[in-house]
Amino acid sequence: MAETERVICRIDELVEGSLAVKFTIALSEPARDLPCFAIAFNGVVYAYVNSCPHQGTELDWQAGQVFEETGLYLICATHGALFEPDSGLCVGGPCHGAHLRPLAIKVSGTDVVLSCPASILHTPGNEKRES
Ligand code: FES
Numbered sequence: 862m863a864e865t866e867r868v869i870c871r872i873d874e875l876v877e878g879s880l881a882v883k884f885t886i887a888l889s890e891p892a893r894d895l896p897c898f899a900i901a902f903n904g905v906v907y908a909y910v911n912s913c914p915h916q917g918t919e920l921d922w923q924a925g926q927v928f929e930e931t932g933l934y935l936i937c938a939t940h941g942a943l944f945e946p947d948s949g950l951c952v953g954g955p956c957h958g959a960h961l962r963p964l965a966i967k968v969s970g971t972d973v974v975l976s977c978p979a980s981i982l983h984t985p986g987n988e989k990r991e992s
Contacts, residue, residue: 868972869908875901875973878932878946880925883911886964886977898927899966899973900935902946906973908966909949913937914959920944935961 870882881898888895896911896919911919911927915937920927922938929936934952935944942954949961965976 865977867975867977869899869966869975870973871971872901872906872968872973873971875899875906877901877904878928881921881927882973883921883925884975886975897964897975898925899975900927900946905947906966906968907946907949908964908975910962910964912962913939913942913956914951914961915940915942915954915956 869884874882878901881900883896883898885894885896887893897908898911898921899906899908901907911921913920916939918937918939920935920937926938927935928946929943933946935946935949936942937944937954940955942951942956944951944961949963951957951959951961967974967976
């Protein structure tokens, strides 16, 4: 399966439990840019599609602000859903039990590198919910 690797940022741009680094993945059918973000949490880098499982809005209330005030959870600015940073599981709010869509990411030297097989962009499930 085709896989593309791409440097998202430098590791020192990710501050533990703080601002996310935002990026996009170009989709071809239909053509659009998929909003995504990368974070650091407990010494590990994670990346997710920036789309709340509840209604599909981006999580951040200001660019890159995806952590709530304690830095322990990600929060959706629209209706306040809380997500575990390391699993993407929603643990509170209208989409409780749903997951953010994870992306394969790794650290290589000082770079944060996204691995992006086409299949991850078309995995069924976690579609937005109406409520
Ligand atoms: S859109 Fe995220 S909680 Fe409603």
